[in-house]
Amino acid sequence: MSYIPHTDAERRQMLEVIGVRRIEDLFYDVPERTRFPKLNLPPPLSEMEVMWELQALSETNADVDHYPIFLGAGAYNHFIPSTVDYVLSRGEFYTAYTPYQPEISQGTLQAMFEYQSLIVNLTGMEVSNASHYDGATSLAEAVILALNASRRQRRKVLLSPAIHPEYRQVVRTYTQGMGLTVTGDEDPTAALPQLLSQLDENTACLCLQVPNFFGELEEVQGVAEAVHNAGALFVVVCDPISLGLFQPPGAYGADVVVGEGQPLGIPLSFGGPYLGFFATRMEHVRRMAGRLVGETVDMQGRRGYVLTLSTREQHIRREKATSNICTNQGLMALAAAVYLSTMGRCGLRQVAELCYHKAHYAAAEIAKLEGYAVVTKRPFFKEFVVRCPRPVAEINRELLDDYGIIGGFDLSIHYPHLANHMLVCVTEMNTREEIDEFVQALAEVGEG
Amino acid sequence: MTEPTIYELSSPGRCGVTLPQPDVPLAELPHEWLREALPLPEVSQADLVRHYVHLSQMNYAVDIGFYPLGSCTMKYNPKVNEQAARLPGFARTHPLQPLESVQGNLQLMYELQEWLKEIGGFAGCSLQPAAGAHGELSGVLMMRKYHLDRGDTGRTKILIPDSAHGTNPASTTMSGLQMVELPSDERGNVDLEALRAACGPDVVGMMLTNPNTLGLFDEHMEEISALVHGCGGLLYGDGANLNALLGISKPGDLGFDVMHYNLHKTFSTPHGGGGPGSGPVLCSAELAPYLPGPIVAIDEAASDEDNVVYKLVMPEKSIGRVRAFYGNFGMFVRAYAYIRILGPEGLRAVSEHAVLNANYLLARLRGTYPVPYDRICKHEFVIEGRIEGAPTVRALDISKRLIDYGFHPPTNYFPLIVREALMIEPTETESKETLDAFAEALLRIAEEARTDPELLHTAPHKAPVSRLDEVRAARELVLCARPVGAD
Numbered sequence: 060m061s062y063i064p065h066t067d068a069e070r071r072q073m074l075e076v077i078g079v080r081r082i083e084d085l086f087y088d089v090p091e092r093t094r095f096p097k098l099n100l101p102p103p104l105s106e107m108e109v110m111w112e113l114q115a116l117s118e119t120n121a122d123v124d125h126y127p128i129f130l131g132a133g134a135y136n137h138f139i140p141s142t143v144d145y146v147l148s149r150g151e152f153y154t155a156y157t158p159y160q161p162e163i164s165q166g167t168l169q170a171m172f173e174y175q176s177l178i179v180n181l182t183g184m185e186v187s188n189a190s191h192y193d194g195a196t197s198l199a200e201a202v203i204l205a206l207n208a209s210r211r212q213r214r215k216v217l218l219s220p221a222i223h224p225e226y227r228q229v230v231r232t233y234t235q236g237m238g239l240t241v242t243g244d245e246d247p248t249a250a251l252p253q254l255l256s257q258l259d260e261n262t263a264c265l266c267l268q269v270p271n272f273f274g275e276l277e278e279v280q281g282v283a284e285a286v287h288n289a290g291a292l293f294v295v296v297c298d299p300i301s302l303g304l305f306q307p308p309g310a311y312g313a314d315v316v317v318g319e320g321q322p323l324g325i326p327l328s329f330g331g332p333y334l335g336f337f338a339t340r341m342e343h344v345r346r347m348a349g350r351l352v353g354e355t356v357d358m359q360g361r362r363g364y365v366l367t368l369s370t371r372e373q374h375i376r377r378e379k380a381t382s383n384i385c386t387n388q389g390l391m392a393l394a395a396a397v398y399l400s401t402m403g404r405c406g407l408r409q410v411a412e413l414c415y416h417k418a419h420y421a422a423a424e425i426a427k428l429e430g431y432a433v434v435t436k437r438p439f440f441k442e443f444v445v446r447c448p449r450p451v452a453e454i455n456r457e458l459l460d461d462y463g464i465i466g467g468f469d470l471s472i473h474y475p476h477l478a479n480h481m482l483v484c485v486t487e488m489n490t491r492e493e494i495d496e497f498v499q500a501l502a503e504v505g506e507g
Numbered sequence: 508m509t510e511p512t513i514y515e516l517s518s519p520g521r522c523g524v525t526l527p528q529p530d531v532p533l534a535e536l537p538h539e540w541l542r543e544a545l546p547l548p549e550v551s552q553a554d555l556v557r558h559y560v561h562l563s564q565m566n567y568a569v570d571i572g573f574y575p576l577g578s579c580t581m582k583y584n585p586k587v588n589e590q591a592a593r594l595p596g597f598a599r600t601h602p603l604q605p606l607e608s609v610q611g612n613l614q615l616m617y618e619l620q621e622w623l624k625e626i627g628g629f630a631g632c633s634l635q636p637a638a639g640a641h642g643e644l645s646g647v648l649m650m651r652k653y654h655l656d657r658g659d660t661g662r663t664k665i666l667i668p669d670s671a672h673g674t675n676p677a678s679t680t681m682s683g684l685q686m687v688e689l690p691s692d693e694r695g696n697v698d699l700e701a702l703r704a705a706c707g708p709d710v711v712g713m714m715l716t717n718p719n720t721l722g723l724f725d726e727h728m729e730e731i732s733a734l735v736h737g738c739g740g741l742l743y744g745d746g747a748n749l750n751a752l753l754g755i756s757k758p759g760d761l762g763f764d765v766m767h768y769n770l771h772k773t774f775s776t777p778h779g780g781g782g783p784g785s786g787p788v789l790c791s792a793e794l795a796p797y798l799p800g801p802i803v804a805i806d807e808a809a810s811d812e813d814n815v816v817y818k819l820v821m822p823e824k825s826i827g828r829v830r831a832f833y834g835n836f837g838m839f840v841r842a843y844a845y846i847r848i849l850g851p852e853g854l855r856a857v858s859e860h861a862v863l864n865a866n867y868l869l870a871r872l873r874g875t876y877p878v879p880y881d882r883i884c885k886h887e888f889v890i891e892g893r894i895e896g897a898p899t900v901r902a903l904d905i906s907k908r909l910i911d912y913g914f915h916p917p918t919n920y921f922p923l924i925v926r927e928a929l930m931i932e933p934t935e936t937e938s939k940e941t942l943d944a945f946a947e948a949l950l951r952i953a954e955e956a957r958t959d960p961e962l963l964h965t966a967p968h969k970a971p972v973s974r975l976d977e978v979r980a981a982r983e984l985v986l987c988a989r990p991v992g993a994d
Contacts, residue, residue: 062583062775062849063860064938073867073939082859085866085883086755088724093760095855099625103850106587113844116615117596121608124595133831134602140524142555144593150570151563154584157781159576159918161977162970163910165510166566167780170559173513176988180546186986189781192637195831203681225831232799232827233644236651236683276540305540319831328592329612330602330832331637332783344984350781354988355980358965358973362509367980373640373677374921378686383677386638386771390779397559400513401523403549409526412536419534438537455605465604491530 061106121465123327127493129421131442131484132272132468133194133223134330135322137300138410138487140401143324143394153390157350161365162357167389168364171352174396181302181399182316183309184338188349190392191335191384194319195226198266198296199233200337200348200382201315205264205292206239207346207381213263213291219254220244221271222296224473230266239263247474251278258289264315268296269308273470273482274418274442275435276305283312299323299336299395301440303402303411315339324398325391334391345371348382413487414441417494421485424498430505434480442484444470444477448505451481462500508971510561512988517548523555565971566780567915573941575868577887577918577930578672578720580750580772587848588775588841597840602832606818612836613817617803619843623768623787626846626854627749628759631795633802633822634787634834639747641829642767642786643678643714648826649765649790649797650712650741651682656797656824659739666705666713666735668697670721670922672747675714684711691924695723695880697731706734712741717761718748718885720922720930722865732762741765741794746786749773750934751862751885754855758789765790770835774842785838796824801833860935861886864942868933871946875953879925887932889925897956900963902927905952907974910967912948 065073070082079085086094104112123136147153151166158164158171171189178187191197202216216239218227231241243254243265251267258265265286269277286293294315295308300322308316320334321327339347345368353367373380402410418441426433430448447454451469458466467484470477485494550558567574574581592598600609620632636642647665654662665679668689676686687705692698697715713735718724725731735742744758744766750773752758758766770776770785778784790798801819809816819833849857862885869878869888876890892902906916906929918930933942955962967973 062585062853063856063935065860065863069939070863073863076870077863077866078870079866079883082863085859085862085885086724087883088726089756090729090761093756095755096628096757096760098754098851098854100622100851100854101847103853104847106848109844109847110587110591112847113591113615113840114594114596116611117594119611119614120596120600121604122596122599123601124599126608128601130601130603132603136601138526142523142552142559145556146559146563148589149560149563151566151568153589153777153779154569155566155780156574156576156579156581156778160567160906160910160916161975162907162967162972163565163567163915164780165508165971166562166564169510169512169565170562170780172986173988175986176512176514177547179987192641192783193830193832195828196637196641223831225828228828229830232648232829233681235648235826236681238683276537302542303545304536304542306542310542326598326837327601328598329600329609329836331830331835332785332837333831341984344986351986353980354985355976355983357975361972363972363975365975365977365980367977367984367986373673375673376677377673378676378680380673380677380680383640383644383674383681384638385640385672385674386778386782386784388637388779388783389781390777391783393780396513397555400548400550400555400558401552402547403517403522404545404547405522405549406524406526407547408545413526413529415536416529416534417531420531423534438540452605456607459605459608465601465608468603487526494531 126463126465127489127497128465129467129483129485129497130465132482133319134327136327136486136488137322139324142401143397146397147390147394152393158366165363168352170393170396172354172364174392175352177396177399178336178338181299182338183307184316185341186344187338188347188351190388191337191349192388193333193335194296194317195229197317197335197337198226199230201294201317202230202234202264204315204343204346205294208292208343209263213261214239215262216241217243217254217257217262217265219267220247220249221273222266222268223272226296247476255285258285258291260290262289262291264292264294266294270298270301270440273435273444274439275437279311300411300414303407304415320395323395325394332388332391334388334395346381349384349387410487417489418443418485421483421494425501428502428505431501441486442482445481445483447479447481450479454504457504458500464497464500508565513548513550513558514988516550516554516558519549521549521551523550523552572913573937573945574915575917575931575933576915577932578747580932580934582775582934583936584775584777585845588844591844592837592840610817613803615843616839617817619839620803622846623789626753627766627789628757629789630792631790631798632787633798633800634839635799635829636767636786636788637830637835638782638784639767639769639786640674640678642788643674644681645788645799645826645829646743646765646767647678647682649794650743651684652797652826653794654711662709662711664710666710669924670719671714671716672720672745675745694726695721696725696727699727699730702731702734706738708739710738710740712743714743714745716745716748718751721880721889722884722887723880724885728761747772748886751858753858754851755858765794770838770842775845776838776841783835783838785835796822797826798822799827799829800825857935864933864935864937868931868942868946872949875950887930889928889930891925892927892929894953894956897960900956900960902929904963904966907966908952908963909948911969914945914948
């Protein structure tokens with residue numbers, strides 16, 4: 060057994076030291092009726108056979124190396140520089156635990172400190188934690204922060220219907236025992252003014268996504284002022300790549316900025332592991348959930364890093380903690396740090412511009428097709444909405460079967476009023492040739 | 508040893524990667540939206556790689572040496588798992604692709620769900636929770652909703668032993684419920700009298716870790732289950748310590764109604780320096796409709812004898828989604844490879860050897876370090892970091908001195924019910940030589956504590972940095988590196 064090193068002789072010696080005859084004797088206290096059940100599992104395989112099996116299984120999927128993809132909706136096919144997986148594959152990083160022993164965890168701690176710094180600078184905020192599970196759970200934790208900022212006096216949470224539908228579902232799951240009213244998105248067509256009109260003295264926060272789920276840049280001017288005048292917090296969900304080009308939420312008055320960090324060097328991997336980033340202002344630092352790394356000095360006065368403000372956390376505060384979160388997404392935060400440092404100031408701007416130009420090229424070409432219309436009116440980043448001549452599910456099936464293309468997101472799944480509407484995503488990974496093929500394919504399948 | 512921050516390595520004009528020129532006509536940018544400054548570092552690729560390699564060299568990890576951190580199950584992370592998770596057919600698929608184009612992923616998830624159910628004796632499984640605490644939150648919300656759906660609205664309390672992980676009470680609060688703490692008895696079991704007194708019509712359920720954080724299997728498991736169920740409550744299992752039970756006993760058979768597993772503990776997926784983990788939640792048939800979702804099921808209508816088709820379904824009374832998409836899929840691939848390589852006998856051998864190793868180490872240390880609850884342990888045990896003849900030496904000093912001997916310290920000061928606790932979990936992947944070397948180090952440290960306590964107070968001496976000023980870190984809060992040249 061390659062994962063268990065014991066020889067028969069060693070087992071005997073060890074049992075003798077313990078003072079029992081057989082390994083089975085170590086389980087005397089387990090109820091006898093349940094002891095040593097048969098496990099109905101497949102028999103063991105060698106390493107080689109497992110890789111054959113998994114290779115074959117993985118190849119039954121259509122992966123984005125072989126299928127051009129125009130699907131986003133919360134998970135994005137962006138370029139991952141070679142540096143990222145090199146660093147992530149180092150056993151010193153990926154086989155370490157949470158850095159509870161700082162003297163021998165300075166690598167993880169400094170990397171997390173730098174991740175926090177990069178997120179702060181990217182979002183234009185003052186403090187970032189060391190990560191949440193994903194963008195959706197980050198938003199849920201932001202809502203809880205807002206609730207606590209009002210000392211649990213304000214019980215209403217306003218969500219824009221243009222926030223990722225799964226994120227809104229997660230907010231409702233997280234808060235189901237808290238006696239809140241989560242509202243604002245009942246009318247899926249509600250625009251920003253309608254949302255702002257629902258602000259009142261019971262509102263803990265207003266949450267907006269920028270660019271929103273449909274790819275558009277919302278009209279954010281004056282929103283922070285209106286929200287703050289009502290005494291509530293302004294929470295913004297954003298796409299980190301868009302921040303290479305556009306105003307950070309900190310610049311237009313956000314109190315909490317969250318989002319999905321997957322675009323920052325993390326593979327699509329069928330939905331996870333991803334990365335929830337979370338940044339806020341210093342006034343809320345003690346209400347923030349999750350791990351936090353701070354700079355300090357050692358006994359010789361050398362710079363070093365430790366986990367800090369742990370009195371917010373469950374292992375110290377137990378039932379009074381800001382959240383139950385323990386394990387976060389440390390290695391994914393490392394990926395984001397390596398990604399942002401590799402790209403740097405110029406690279407991230409370039410990636411964002413490539414997405415912007417390619418998406419606008421694709422939109423312009425699709426707009427020329429008979430039967431299709433680009434219905435996105437506001438400025439958009441890398442996603443836009445197309446009205447199609449047929450149901451999107453049908454179009455996507457034909458795109459996949461006949462053209463080997465993964466089409467855009469079928470908006471009717473979450474927005475019944477958007478039947479036949481496709482959310483198209485274009486990133487720096489889509490070449491002009493691919494876009495032209497996609498447009499041509501849409502033209503052909505549009506005729507039905 | 509200190510390493511400059513990535514910002515200190517930055518110099519304007521450098522870039523770590525080249526990108527292609529646009530191959531499409533340029534669109535006009537929305538000028539009112541453009542940001543002015545983008546304060547990200549500018550470093551060359553070589554400098555960047557060296558920076559992260561230097562940082563990695565300041566870390567301790569399972570790939571470097573023995574990491575007996577109690578309740579964390581720091582077992583060896585097989586390298587084939589990493590290879591499997593990086594197969595492009597898995598790693599390069601989008602979660603919202605048409606289901607017919609990701610049947611391989613769905614099959615893997617379905618089989619993993621089935622295997623995890625079989626291992627624990629459960630009827631339902633959702634792979635969605637991203638970590639143990641996330642699985643706990645899911646499980647507690649499920650118990651809450653189960654009672655509410657039956658019109659049983661008077662239940663607001665969750666019973667939690669005083670030896671429990673901090674996540675248990677925190678998950679309870681997040682679910683809008685109140686915790687009632689139960690004391691432990693002199694043998695480290697739940698105090699049955701206190702449990703009996705606490706059981707009533709206001710109890711949602713009890714959260715139990717078994718083996719508990721003392722590493723002890725509760726000797727009254729059957730009575731606990733009967734008492735909790737007798738008052739209409741449900742029994743939640745904290746799966747952090749499942750590494751002691753694979754093929755030994757199925758938690759479902761022991762009376763647990765709902766339980767989370769930690770794939771990053773029991774099923775060898777790496778801890779990543781604090782995640783990503785994966786915390787699937789398992790449950791009885793009665794609770795299965797409440798699972799978070801979606802989960803994978805067989806699409807009976809579309810399947811035939813030669814071809815099984817998989818689909819995603821939302822359990823009918825689900826508490827809802829606990830995160831976007833389906834969970835940490837990359838961790839599912841790793842856990843799948845692990846279970847597939849071990850098979851049923853291999854899994855049982857894992858737990859047998861985890862328990863053998865813990866009892867062997869306990870036997871070697873007994874007599875030098877006080878053992879507060881001294882009986883056969885399971886996969887971990889707790890000793891007291893107190894040494895006769897060395898009154899000033901604490902568990903912290905012993906832990907820090909272990910670093911000088913090349914070992915990661917045990918979990919210290921937990922569980923809270925043991926003073927100066929040192930909680931040791933060797934796992935099954937460690938050899939007798941490693942355990943002997945670790946025991947020798949602890950015995951030598953006990954000797955040093957008596958002859959040269961200062962050596963321990965100032966330890967570690969061989970780490971990249973010495974003890975860090977945590978008070979200053981919390982008081983002077985520096986949480987962000989300032990960009991070089993920023994005003």
